[in-house]
Amino acid sequence: MGRKLVLFLILCTAIRMQAQQVANLASPDKSIVLNVSLSAEGEIQYGVQKSGINVIEPSALGVLMKGHDFTRRMKLVTLAGPKQVLDSYQIQNAKKSNIHYQANQLTVSFVNDEQKKMDIIFRLSNDGVAFRYFFPWINGEEQVIQQEISSFCFNKKASAWLQPMSAAKEGWNHTYPSYEEHYSQDVAVGTMPPFHAGWVFPALFKTNGVWALITEAAVDEHYCASRLVNDSLSPVYRIGMPDPREVFTGGGSLPVNNQPWYTPWRIIAVGSLKTIMESTLGTDLAPAAILNDAAFVKPGKASWSWINSKDDYITFAEQKKYIDYAADMHWQYCLIDADWDTKIGYDSIKMLSDYAAGKNVGLLLWYNSAGDWNTVPYHPKDKLLTHEARIKEFSRISGMGIKGVKVDFFGGDGQSMMKYYLDILKDAAEYKLLVNFHGATLPRGWHRTYPNLVTTEAVVGMEMVTFSQEHANVQANHCSMLPFARNIYDPMDFTPMNLYKLTYSPCERKTTSAFELALSVLFLSGVQHYATSPEGMAMVPNDVKDFLRTLPDYWDDVMFLDGYPGKYIVVARRSGNRWYIAGINGGTTEKKISVDLTIFRKSMATLFMDGAKGELFSKSALNTAAQKKCDITMKVNSGFVMVVE
Incomplete structure (x- = not known):
């Protein structure tokens, strides 16, 4: 163990011993608990537990403004709450169309040496934790946030699934960064990003058997988009600011405001993979729709x-x-x-x-x-x-x-x-x-x-599969990662579903037609741009074309059935009274799964899988009233779609 790491761990232990708890908050179902503490040096920390298990170890909170330090010598002023937060909204570009959000909120107020106030607003829902800062004293004089020291400390044995941020001004015609890199999967915390520019959101972790996904919401015109940065071997990930070159011509990169200032929400979804996959925190914490007339928006x-x-x-x-x-x-x-x-x-x-x-x-x-x-x-x-x-x-x-x-x-x-x-x-x-x-x-x-x-x-989308055989070779693994991170809250224009072959491309598609069909259900996008050409669609059987003609434009509900990041995934999506189940295998061996049909309470199902003897697809009908489950074997790079009604 290196001398720097030893000193770091000794320092962390000393700070934790000196820290005094000043507040705590529980989720509505009491399964998630937040603790807020203040060290002898006035440094604010927080920690998160799920069912008594540490998820976020004591981690730093605070903001460094130009001319104003809110990272040390802070003093507790007041606690406001807890209070219940309820919200309901409709959306046609997410995993659910009618969403109900319930959380407990606590506002912890501190002042710095100048007696300037910083509120930290915490919210705990049954699927995670969110926090943001508020500076009520800003009025007229422009302020700049130079650094946000918010951090997320994990157990040093935790694993991570992360997409590296590409370096600014590099790539084709200097177009980076554009969030178009492949994921580092199941790596040890402290693994350094390959381009030394940090990691993008959402970032997925597994610690002490509990899953945690970190992202942000409510980024407005006053703030920058942030990322995660870390030091080698350290289990601590911090909020990082963009490269100063990532700006509109003549504009700035750092957050700036001259009015009372709410910063973006830092979100940590916490629980099982099912909890993470069915969570809606990414939109729950976003501001409500501001359009007076959104009738023209048709997915x-x-x-x-x-x-x-x-x-x-x-x-x-x-x-x-x-x-x-x-x-x-x-x-x-x-x-x-x-x-x-x-x-x-x-x-x-x-x-x-x-x-x-x-x-x-x-x-x-x-x-x-x-x-x-x-x-x-x-x-x-x-x-x-x-x-x-x-x-x-x-x-x-x-x-x-x-x-x-x-x-x-x-x-x-x-x-x-x-x-x-x-x-x-x-x-x-x-x-x-x-x-x-x-x-x-x-x-x-x-x-x-x-x-x-x-x-x-x-995202590294389907266009990259047409550009490079290297991308085509890993497409199945990549697609099996995306629902667990990139596409978990936000619409994603992967431009999926090449059902026949890669037209006008020197690359060979490695996925099967059934795999590609499954992406039409698996991936979420308000407008889904499909990659199959007219000539390719002419080779597709009519029953599959009819499936695509009637496929819903948005979803009412979601159920995570099975899966593991980068290996395989099986998800059910509901539209009206009909359920669509999609599964893909991104692993290196065939995967056997069993779909419990009783949970859907329907009488029949149609199953699309890979065809035999040169056929693109096979189709079979199931009597779900008599057949309680459906056992499916997904070959490597393959998948399936089932419609239950």
Whole structure:
């Protein structure tokens, strides 16, 4: 054991011995307990237990502002609470459509040496812990948060499933970071990220047999998006700020405000994998929807040519073919990608929009986020950089009947870049336009506050499978990881489901057709852009096409049935009275699972699996009234879908 680590552990033990408990709070069901303490040096700490088991060891709290220190020599002033917090809301872009949130809240107020106040607001629900800071004294004079020392200390034997943050200004045309890295899976806490830029949210841990998932919500235009950073061999993860280069041109990276200031919520979902997978904390803690009229926001599915035929086929004829394809599949949208402004032109896009409207299909158009944070040549670019430019462009395309925009290649996580994201969402809403962010940050619950944000990439998606055999080889493992982290709270534009083969790609798909079909149920996205080409769909049997024609556009409920991060997953989603069960195997050996049919209380089920003798699929009917369970063997890189009704 290194000398630095020994000294660190001795110091931590000394601080814990000196710390005096000042507050505690329990979840409504009493299973989660929070303890808040203050050391002799005035350092604030907290710890979290689940059913008596330590999940978060004593960990630091506090904020360092420019000119104001709220990290030490703090004094307790008051305790307010506990009080009950109740909230109910509807959402059509999440794992449940009607959500009820219940939590116990405690506000612990401290002052620093200047007698300036910092409130820490804690909330405990049955599925986790959340906390945020509030500075009521800020009024008129701009304040800057230089560092947030909030930390999460785990048992040193804990394991982690983490996505590394890529280094700013690197990658193709300097487009990093864009949350497009593969996960480090089941690694020891203290493992260093490969690019030394930290780890992105959500971050999954297993400690003392209990699962914990860390993320954030309520990031507004005054704050930056944060990340987790750690030191080698240390079980402590801290809130990290973005690279100073991750900014809108001329803007800043650090949080800044001149009004009474609530910081983002730090969220720790706690419990079993089932608890984590069925939790809704990522939207529970997000601000309520601010749109006066969200009737134009309609979830759905989209055809998309670029995933198959790339740049050379952004043509009038090709897009007309994909509009016809969407209409035949009863999908609501068709996405037209980069360079449409010159390869097709505004006038011809208007013709395509009118043609699509006649077939009940709406068009979505691609844009370059532009600015000087990347050197991407694709266009339209420089159309969205200012409010005036956005109003001009959004007014024009809205008048053409366009239903939404896909904005690509953002510059990272700085405060000014967060403001740019939100400015786009607000202006787009004024013209009733849906928004899809690509090459972008994790949305962190924004889809609740701004319902017109239908999806965001922030993932190594299907396009990478078409680019590189290396990505294709690990797709099954990667897809088996995503529901446990990236897609657990926020919509994800993976652009899934290649049912036949990779058209126009030198890569070989390693997953089976049944695996790909399962992604249509497994992955959550307000608009799901499917990767199967019209030519590929022509090879698919009619009963599978009919399944996709009637697949729900959003879900009412979720049930986690079985799984393990990066290995396999089986999830049930409900729409109305019908349940859809999807399972995939991302492991290296076949996986046998058993689905208990009695919990669904239905009379029949239809099961889609891989076909035999060259057939893409097999289909079988089950009498669930007589058959109490269904035993399924998922081969490597395979999966299944079951409809229970």
